[in-house]
Amino acid sequence: MLTVPIRQLGEPERATVERILDQDPYAGAQIAERVAAHGLNWWRSDGRIYGYGGRRIESLCWSGAHLVPVCATSPAVAAYADLLGAESRICSSIIGRADAVLELWDRLGGHWGPARDIRAHQPLLVADRDAPVAPDPAVRLVTLKEVDQLFPAAVAMYTEEVGVSPLLDDGGRGYKRRIAELVRGRRAYARFLGDRVIFKAELAIVTRRTTQVQGVWVDPEFRGRGLAAAAMATVVYDALRRVAPTVSLYVNDYNAAARRVYARCGFVPQGSFATVLF
Structure with missing residues (x-):
């Protein structure tokens, strides 16, 4: 039994989902693209979005071909793991901010393991201006x-x-x-x-x-x-x-x-x- 509030989100919560995705536009990019294309009707996009929180949703987790946590604190990760660990694995990977992904795997590994590979540290890099290198015209x-x-x-x-x-x-x-x-x-x-x-x-x-x-x-x-x-x-x-x-x-x-x-x-x-x- 889940001991914290968690629920699947639908189209009525779209503004809430977009608010959280805007808090981390890089970790949430994959979800944001899908929401923009398909909305929150999971059967249209082969996945589900779960939200963690009481009256105010604090974090998200996309569960589909990939498992993607966004703005997930340790309590949120525990809640997602409780829910997902009761199901068979459908994802081919878990991707996102390192702290959330690695804690999710710590909790889910006993249910879903073994993993084929774990890449524990992948620097996230961002550019918002032209490179200080001449572009290649070819x-x-x-x-x-x-x-x-x-x-x-x-x-x-x-x-x-x-x-x-x-x-x-x-x-x-x-x-x-x-x-x-x-x-x-x-x-x-x-x-x-x-x-x-x-x-x-x-x-x-x-x-x-x-x-x-x-x-x-x-x-x-x-x-x-x-x-x-x-x-x-x-x-x-x-x-x-x-x-x-x-x-x-x-x-x-x-x-x-x-x-x-x-x-x-x-x-x-x-x-x-x-x-x-x-």
């Missing part, structure tokens, strides 16, 4: 006719970053649809060398407060040549003018090369994320 938005050229690079990035291939479940059809959606939405960037993609990045999440960059990748043959900083400068330049007032991302703490690139591009720390992968 980096541009990918066109729909170039999806087939982009896809192998996207598969290579995903496999390297996540540790499993996106081709395993359905031969990659769902992942390719996602890549095509990003291209169609003018959210995929690349630098081509002939028909070969040697740099890529996507705006995986877009809200009115930020756009979150994911899928940053440089062809292994071209790493260490200084290509990434200028390429990311182009992404930041375009995203700030066309998409959102800030550009955000999170990076594995052990990826020293990527962290140097983002620092050169003017990204500044805004705390730490953690990710638990299943």
Whole structure:
């Protein structure tokens, strides 16, 4: 039995949800994008939003393909874990502010374990102005006719970053649809060398407060040549003018090369994320 107030939220609580998401627009970006697109009717967006608090909701937790806590204090985390631990795991990862994610996993691991990987410290970085690096004019938005050229690079990035291939479940059809959606939405960037993609990045999440960059990748043959900083400068330049007032991302703490690139591009720390992968 839950000993604290927690409940699933619906469309009548939309203003409350948006208020809390605005308190942490980076950790809440994934939820904010879904709420803007689908509202709070969970059956339309394959997930549910729970709120913690009495008369005034204090925090949120999105439960769907990912589990995402936002503004979750330790009592809120305990409440979410009590609720979710009674159910079978449906999420493929737990993502968010490190303190909340790691406490959630401490409480849920006995029910849902084991995890495939735990990334306990992923610096959250944000840029709100142009990079102090000249943009690379060869980096541009990918066109729909170039999806087939982009896809192998996207598969290579995903496999390297996540540790499993996106081709395993359905031969990659769902992942390719996602890549095509990003291209169609003018959210995929690349630098081509002939028909070969040697740099890529996507705006995986877009809200009115930020756009979150994911899928940053440089062809292994071209790493260490200084290509990434200028390429990311182009992404930041375009995203700030066309998409959102800030550009955000999170990076594995052990990826020293990527962290140097983002620092050169003017990204500044805004705390730490953690990710638990299943």
